[in-house]
Amino acid sequence: MTLLERIPVNPLQCGGRPCIRGMRIRVSDVLDLLGSGVDVNEILRDYPDLEREDIYAALIWAAWYVDHPRLSV
Template identity: 80%
Template sequence: MSLLDRITVNPQQCGGRPCIRGMRIRVSDILDLLGAGVEVEEILADHPDLEREDVYAALTWAARYVDHPRLSA
């Protein structure tokens, strides 16, 4: 399983936003916490269903998303 396989998108869940392994924990939630300076260990302690690889998957997804070229007319 690659890290990005941990990211799921379901139009019926969380408004179709990317989530972690089908749970209602959005990638953006993880990124917001990291951006606010919350340590990975604290995120994992506060969300016992998360695994360390889920946090890495969120970071990998974000890196790929921002590196995606966008064309505009």
């Protein structure tokens, strides 16, 4: 499984927002925690179903998303 495969988008789950490995932990939740200065190890303690690779996947997904080209009309 590649890191980005850990981030499925299911329109029937969490309002179609990207989640970690199909769990109800959204990429935005992980990013908000990291952005607030929460340490990766603390996130992993608070969310025992998460794996370190899930956090890396969330960061890679966010980097891909903000760099995704969009055509202006």
